[in-house]
Amino acid sequence: MMNEDSAPSDGGLPIAAVERETGIPKDLLRMWERRYGFPQPARDAAGDRLYSAEQVGKLKQVRRLMDLGFRPGKLVGQSMAQLEALAQTHTPARVVPDVCAGLIDALSGHDALAVRELLRHRLFELGLRHFVCDFLAAANQLVGEAWMRGELRVHEEHLYSEEVKRVLRETLAGIPAGPQSPRVMLTTCPGELHLIGLLMVEALLRLAGCDAIAFGAQMPLSDIASAARKHRVDVVVLSFSAAYEASPQADAALLDSLLPDGVELWLGGSGCRGLKRLPPRATLLTLERLDACVSLWRELHPPAIAV
Amino acid sequence: MMNEDSAPSDGGLPIAAVERETGIPKDLLRMWERRYGFPQPARDAAGDRLYSAEQVGKLKQVRRLMDLGFRPGKLVGQSMAQLEALAQTHTPARVVPDVCAGLIDALSGHDALAVRELLRHRLFELGLRHFVCDFLAAANQLVGEAWMRGELRVHEEHLYSEEVKRVLRETLAGIPAGPQSPRVMLTTCPGELHLIGLLMVEALLRLAGCDAIAFGAQMPLSDIASAARKHRVDVVVLSFSAAYEASPQADAALLDSLLPDGVELWLGGSGCRGLKRLPPRATLLTLERLDACVSLWRELHPPAIAV
DNA sequence: TTTCATTTTTGTACAGGACAAACATTTGAC
């Protein structure tokens, strides 16, 4: 165990380590070797596979491209350079916004304090709304892409999200949930662990004076429905990251049948870009559109005279 | 995927689901079946294994006992009742502390607000120190055990930790890092995602007036060392949960060689209970002992007159 | 265009054999 982790300097990584590194199951690694001839790892004295760093790198690249929709059969045959070119082509060549300058550096320096200070500085400079809509939106994408490209490691991506959550939470603690309608409940579906998007929406809703109630992540759909009923919310906000495994579509459809009448469903996050055939009560949310959504809701639901 | 998770009502769980549920690798499940005759799952039309709920339950119980040091050969032959008796004997028969009353109920009700309010109420009632040392310590163990026993589901356990983190962070935001020595840096090793323990220690350190710097989770050891140097910390605190896969022992040994002279290493969390042969600079930390550790450090390091 | 059926690709499961690391036990020296 020690050997495996601390001495990748030797011949190579055993198959279990490669599974952890790349997320590709052992069985599948062996299958690819037989079917495509790649990877073709060296063997140790006992005949066990030892994957070289290059092979692991290519495997990671292949997996990244598979996440983009490519099939393995088309990928494994290509050289690393070709794969990188492919990745280039299919990664929207975005200009790094000025606001994000220094972020990647701070992250790869593993300096939590520097990251936090950078975030706080931007927050102070831009104000909460622009911090969320301009800075964080760009930064999330930047970090996500860097991670996909293999330029950031897990713990660096983790550092980013931890610090963003920390700063957002600290800030939110200072803005109490407003008394105004609509009353909004925020959560994610089971399997969806990413909370940043949710916190961003929460911040904007608070700024708009809404009565935003943040539930944690991963609520079973039936519980979302019952909580919506119990807390008499007007809107349920769900966030789906790009990494969400299940189908936001299916979740929306199921929730549609579970939620009480009159409750709206707002779906946000990169995981539900381009969704179609949503139930009528569901709306796609973007950060830009959020204020408009709230205004629209208020127009359609004028405060009752009595009550 | 959907089927697998949402319809455990049918014949049983496939082997991959059992691996996830129990943490026992597929290969090992098949090996046990061959060697010990347990578990002997049913088969579906295609000949694939389908494990019954009872089998999965027994597997979980076996794994729990293995974590306590038993060997599988002695366990698999026994009946569930015998296993439970064994577990009883070797689980310090803890009474559910009064402070934790209602927590499990709130969690299984999936009511994030109720959980949060319960936590806040306890925090207010007990004060931060007792909240951390008495309530959270007990609650963590309670939740951990309930999860091991299969009484809580992933998202319920997740709800707990999210809410605890939220409350602790909100509270910590109100207590700035003290100016006093020692200057302490908090983090976890790569692979260790659990942050609650770290936040608890951070809270106690802040109360003691220490200059506690919380880094996020998962710092590579070499980065810990360089950050310690850069920030001139006096003490590095590492937290290991019981779920930590690698060896805290090895981590400590490696860090020992990397850290600058004079920097102490405090190790805490259930993952390092009963560690032996630690390097001399390493100390085992418990919540109870923390204040004593700080005082001891201060005695041994009287503030310099100049500087 | 959309919808359905067919073929290809891809992932996961199986069996049974081998071996080495972890653990337990015995033996021998001090």
Added chain:
DNA sequence: GTCAAATGTTTGTCCTGTACAAAAATGAAA
């Protein structure tokens, strides 16, 4: 009697090769 080395067992992981079903692509018909 205590410690340490040698021996024997138990246990986990990896190997080969095969089979099959779910998913994706393709092509035909509406």
